[in-house]
Amino acid sequence: MKILVAERLKELMKESGVTQYALAKAIGMRQSNVSEWLSQKKEPSIKSLWLLADFFDVDIDFLIGRKNY
Known part of the structure; x- marks a missing residue:
């Protein structure tokens, strides 16, 4: 099974209009x-995934x- 974190994260960030910096700060x-x-x-670690x-x-x-x- 291929892990899709990068693809899903890019998709979610684009849909939400959030930048890398804003996401990092928020979490x-x-x-x-x-x-x-x-x-x-x-x-990402399990904690980061949460x-x-x-x-x-x-x-x-x-x-x-x-x-x-």
Whole structure:
């Protein structure tokens, strides 16, 4: 199974009109973390996935590609 975090995150950010900086600030992370997730250099931790899911009001399963909406 392919993990789709970067693709889903880009999609959600575009739909919401949120920048990397704004997202990072909202979830208490550095912009470099968000950048690394988007470029697939790193995967978010479980804690980060929870924060992202809460921020975008989606399931973690959606973020990682196990569910579609």
